[in-house]
Amino acid sequence: MSWGERFIAFDAPTVMAVGVAWFTLLYALTGGIAALLWQRLLPSLGYGRRLDPRPLPAGQLRRELWASASSILVFGLGLVVPWGLLRLGWARLAVEPSPWQIAIEIVVLFLWNELHFYLNHRLLHTRPLRRFHAMHHRSHVPTPWSTYAFHPVEAAMLGSVPLLPMLAHDFSFAALMTLPVLSIVLNNLGHGNYEASADAPARGWRAASRRHHLHHACYHGNYGFLLDVFDRLAGSTIPLNAADARITAAKSKQEAR
Structure with a gap:
């Protein structure tokens, strides 16, 4: 029996329990690696730079962990929805997909x-x-x-990503399982507040961290994930210096205390 067949054979409570455990593992493992990489390893090597030097407000990390816990529940319990599509026959998994098919998917x-x-x-x-x-x-x-620090409504919206593709195509179980891994790895790149590049500003995929840092600092604009193509098409790109004034003002206020 394949992993996909085993997943379909689970009952609903097992699916939800496995889902919560899976997203907890993803969050803890990738968050820990990212924190080590962005906050310890790369700074010690003198490679790259912190993007927003402002200190974190008291309680931010605790709040992010609690909000992420609720998102993990939404994602994990919500795994019953794609499972239900498979159980009802509204979606199907690919049978014996080739490595090329999995890669393309x-x-x-x-x-x-x-x-x-x-x-x-x-x-x-x-x-x-x-x-x-x-x-x-x-x-x-x-x-x-910050990667999973969402309101439950936002978590439900973002967690719906596999549903339409599953209704349109018989994906391999391996490709579907790769999606949340890929998503949180890219999320950690965007939320690392660190530009892992010898050049400033970075180019290509390394620029994702700067783009999302600007989104958090400025709120409007840079709505994309890793790619900036949709922001460029929609004219929602934030200028690279947009956050400079508010960061400088916050630093001056901090130093004056």
Whole structure:
């Protein structure tokens, strides 16, 4: 029996328990590695730079951990939805997919994840939904522990990413399982508050951390995930110096105390 067949054979409580354990592991493991990388290893090597030097407000990390715990529950318990699609026969898994098929599906899901995130992120910045997104934006200076620090409504919106693709195509179980791993790894890149590049500003994928740092610092703009193509097409790109004035003002205020 394949892993996909075993997953379908689970009962609903088992699916939800496995889901909560899986997302807890993803959050703890990737957050710990990212914190070590961005806050310890790369600074000690003198490679790259911290983007927002402002100190974290008291209680930020504790708040992020509690908010992330609620998101993990939403993601984990919500795993019953794609499981239900498979059990009902509304979606199916690929049978004996080739390595090439799995690789192509991972690329397709990555691109879909970029579009899905951009569209949902823009919605979360509209008047009816911005109150839900406000929880995430309380972290003006992002950290690796900000990655899942969402209101449950936002967590449900972002967690819906595999549903439409599953209805449109019979994906391999391996590709579907790769999607949340890929998502949180990219999320850690965006929330690391660290530019891992010898050049400033960074180019290419390394620029994702600077773009998302600017989004947290300035709020409006840079709604994309790793790629900036949708922001460029929509004209929602934030200038590279947009946060300089407020960071300088905050540092001066801190030094005056």
